[in-house]
Amino acid sequence: MSDDAARARLDISLLLRRLTVELDAVGGRFAQAHGLNRTDVRALVAIMDAARSGQPMTAGRLGDAVELASASTTALLDRLERVGHLRRVRDPADGRRVVLEMSESAMAAGAEYFGGLQRDLAAAMDAYTDEELALVERFLRDMTAVASRYARTADGEDAQR
Amino acid sequence: MSDDAARARLDISLLLRRLTVELDAVGGRFAQAHGLNRTDVRALVAIMDAARSGQPMTAGRLGDAVELASASTTALLDRLERVGHLRRVRDPADGRRVVLEMSESAMAAGAEYFGGLQRDLAAAMDAYTDEELALVERFLRDMTAVASRYARTADGEDAQR
DNA sequence: GTGGGTAATCTCGATCGTCGAGAGATCTCA
DNA sequence: TGAGATCTCTCGACGATCGAGATTACCCAC
Numbered sequence: 453m454s455d456d457a458a459r460a461r462l463d464i465s466l467l468l469r470r471l472t473v474e475l476d477a478v479g480g481r482f483a484q485a486h487g488l489n490r491t492d493v494r495a496l497v498a499i500m501d502a503a504r505s506g507q508p509m510t511a512g513r514l515g516d517a518v519e520l521a522s523a524s525t526t527a528l529l530d531r532l533e534r535v536g537h538l539r540r541v542r543d544p545a546d547g548r549r550v551v552l553e554m555s556e557s558a559m560a561a562g563a564e565y566f567g568g569l570q571r572d573l574a575a576a577m578d579a580y581t582d583e584e585l586a587l588v589e590r591f592l593r594d595m596t597a598v599a600s601r602y603a604r605t606a607d608g609e610d611a612q613r
Numbered sequence: 614m615s616d617d618a619a620r621a622r623l624d625i626s627l628l629l630r631r632l633t634v635e636l637d638a639v640g641g642r643f644a645q646a647h648g649l650n651r652t653d654v655r656a657l658v659a660i661m662d663a664a665r666s667g668q669p670m671t672a673g674r675l676g677d678a679v680e681l682a683s684a685s686t687t688a689l690l691d692r693l694e695r696v697g698h699l700r701r702v703r704d705p706a707d708g709r710r711v712v713l714e715m716s717e718s719a720m721a722a723g724a725e726y727f728g729g730l731q732r733d734l735a736a737a738m739d740a741y742t743d744e745e746l747a748l749v750e751r752f753l754r755d756m757t758a759v760a761s762r763y764a765r766t767a768d769g770e771d772a773q774r
Numbered sequence: 775g776t777g778g779g780t781a782a783t784c785t786c787g788a789t790c791g792t793c794g795a796g797a798g799a800t801c802t803c804a
Numbered sequence: 805t806g807a808g809a810t811c812t813c814t815c816g817a818c819g820a821t822c823g824a825g826a827t828t829a830c831c832c833a834c
Binding site (some may be wrong): 775776777778779780781782784785786787788789790791792793794795796797798799800802803804 | 808816
């Protein structure tokens with residue numbers, strides 16, 4: 453591989469990280485604007501993602517998703533429920549489980565904030581053809597897969613949670 | 614715009630967020646493996662980025678970068694210095710400033726962990742031509758610019774820090 | 775059915791991270 | 805030289821997270 457090609461790969465890696473930092477900062481802003489902390493936002497995102505994919509989110513699965521001990525998860529849910537972003541519903545099919553439902557107000561707040569970002573991103577995508585966007589999408593899928601695999605590699609022991 | 618085109622834009626937006634979540638998880642793993650918390654990792658990344666761009670990082674600028682109050686920044690630096698990831702050096706040119714220098718061990722740990730990820734990402738990029746990667750790079754730059762602008766929009770008042 | 779093992783969530787007390795307020799040291803510039 | 809601004813740190817308080825263990829519900833062999 454030429455030096456230029458290697459350089460381009462490095463640049464793209466750095467850009468991916470930079471993008472992550474920036475999107476993380478957007479999340480931080482949202483948190484700040486709504487009196488939440490970063491963990492709370494990560495939790496809301498995880499719950500919304502679960503809702504999008506049709507799976508009901510439970511307390512335990514949320515704890516796994518945001519990598520929090522069960523005690524911390526309970527406290528997290530207490531916080532979110534106290535400010536009305538969340539409802540805890542006992543699973544009728546399994547009384548041990550607590551199913552989490554985002555409130556309409558939380559959905560609306562998220563849609564307003566992140567919807568704006570999404571509009572801006574979509575607008576910036578107008579500079580690209582459909583074919584180009586298809587390529588980009590494939591690329592992002594590939595990179596996400598690599599990152600995902602890396603994120604789940606057990607480098608440290610999985611402490612009991 | 615066709616429905617398909619709008620759909621593709623939405624998919625890409627979601628992918629960007631998903632990628633962020635995954636890369637964030639990688640950071641979380643690194644933190645876990647090294648006995649750090651997420652903020653510590655964000656700080657180390659900020660310091661490394663500053664070093665890469667040639668600007669010396671100071672305590673105050675770090676606090677801005679990771680959005681932490683000054684008291685918290687001091688505590689953060691205490692933690693990182695205590696485990697040997699950091700040195701505090703008084704700026705000879707301005708005695709108020711404290712310049713931050715990452716230790717060789719911290720650099721090595723970061724290089725080992727994130728270097729592996731970067732290798733995997735670069736390997737996945739082999740499936741693309743140089744022209745395609747150039748397009749992807751331009752795209753990522755555009756999206757990063759949008760996210761960056763969004764992250765710095767003052768939706769809440771900038772509390773004194 | 776009944777009882778033992780497992781799973782999901784919650785409670786409790788302790789520890790650590792974050793904050794606001796303000797002090798101390800240093801720089802800038804009139 | 806002195807007044808004000810800037811940078812970092814200290815202190816006490818509060819909030820987030822944790823490990824250990826209690827509680828409730830499910831599952832299945834008997």
